[in-house]
Amino acid sequence: MSNKEKEVQAPDDVQTDMPVEEAAELTLEEKYSQALAAVEELRKDNLRVLADGENFKKRLLREKEEFFKFATSAILEETIPVIDNLDLALAHGRQTEACKDLVTGVEMTMNIFLDTMKKHGLEQIAAVDVPFDPALHEALSQIERDDLEENTVCQMLQKGYMLKDRLLRPAKVMVSRKAGA
The missing domain is CATH 4.10.860 (DNA Excision Repair, Uvrb; Chain A)
Structure with missing residues (x-):
């Protein structure tokens, strides 16, 4: 093949009226841009994976704390x-x-x-001379008491218990009410 034939068989993506060095340089710039874009994408992927790992670690620690908190x-x-x-x-x-x-x-x-x-972590629920709290107390009856505020626990029939911030058993109580109410 002669030199003229080699020049005629130029790559399809390069314009034939440009010198060969410029076409090769443009291709290198494109490759460089593509490589930079790929590196940036990999960097973002790496950051996402690291963030996912940190979130997973935090979730495991929370679950472990919850497990030990209520294991007993x-x-x-x-x-x-x-x-x-x-x-x-x-x-x-x-x-x-x-x-x-x-x-x-x-x-x-x-x-x-x-x-x-x-x-x-087991705590008894305060149940006498405190305001009635339906989240902690189970009212079994009411007693007329003028010496106490309305809806004050005046007698505990069965103790209630909490485990840290979780109710295990409500206190069974009698609650005051004003006479004639």
């Missing part, structure tokens, strides 16, 4: 009847003089037990 929930919930039974035993034991030493021992055991439960 079932056990603590099952101890509530034990506390109720100890309260009943103390109430009945206090009525008999012969059980005085036994009552003292049960009271000490009960206090240690309640302190241990408190360390794990």
Whole structure:
């Protein structure tokens, strides 16, 4: 093939009236622009992947905290009847003089037990002389009381318990009302 034939067989995308060096230079500039665009796209993809990883890590930490926060929930919930039974035993034991030493021992055991439960987040709900709160209290009846504000808890029938900020059992209470209301 002669030199003239080589010049005639120019690439289709290059204009034939331009010198060969200019066409090659334009192609290099285009390739450079494409490479820069690809690098920028990869950089954005990398940032998205890093952000997704950080969000995943934060979500796992939140889930782990929630798990540990309420991991003991079932056990603590099952101890509530034990506390109720100890309260009943103390109430009945206090009525008999012969059980005085036994009552003292049960009271000490009960206090240690309640302190241990408190360390794990179990709290008794304040239920007497506080305003009635349907989120914490279950009203079983009303009593006419002029010495208290309307809808004040005046008697607790069964203790209520919370685990941190979650209600395990509402306090069963009697609520005051004004006479004639």
